[in-house]
Amino acid sequence: MTSEVRITPSILNADFSRLQDEIAKISPVSDLLHLDIMDNIFVPNFTFDFQKASEIISYTEIPVDSHLMVANVDTIAREFAEAGSESVTFHVEAASDITATIKGIKSTGSRASIALKPGTRIEDYSDYLDQVDMVLIMTVEPGFGGQKFMADMMEKVSTTKKLIGDRPIWIQVDGGISMETIEIARDAGADTFVAGSAVFKSPEPAEMVKKLRLLAGSR
Secondary structure, eight states: OOOSSEEEEBGGGSOGGGHHHHHHHHGGGOSOEEEEEEBSSSSSOBOOOHHHHHHHHHHOSSOEEEEEEOSSHHHHHHHHHHTTOSEEEEEGGGOSOHHHHHHHHHTTTOEEEEEEOTTSOGGGGGGGGGGOSEEEEESSOTTOSSOOOOGGGHHHHHHHHHHHTTSOOEEEEESSOSTTTHHHHHHHTOOEEEESHHHHTSSSHHHHHHHHHHHHHOO
């Protein structure tokens, strides 16, 4: 499923004991699966090691966007691309050679994306926009699901939109996206939305994805 508006559920708040079933619920109505990879070094939480992440990528029926919140990302990013991720997103704060990391991801045929923590200015990384397929603006501090949406990040989203101009680069937001916040993010310029708690804490995850898509697509 593809559209100008993309809903990419995060499994961070899914039931890990039956993860394949949880993913199957939302796959028919979602554009990508957002796979949060945390190493308890770059962020104070741990989710999946590479072996488990590769397993998830292998059985997921829709494209996977692997969001790497890890140290030593320069070497790890390409490994996630080679494992079958449709898109690999890495944090500029964790990379020592951003251009080389982007090239490594793209050499496998995957999309390459950069992510910025709330305190990181997009203006400092505008020179990389010609190299990437997506920019992820974090709307919470990375590390845990269920955090409150940071509305003050919308200025950064708007700035990113202006810097991108006519280039076909997606703008993704991640953190606190719900029925109450998705239109705010859309109006600021986002077109790709990560929703975790809103989807997997809903009694009907697939219906929630549909509702979020309607809100994001309405004007």
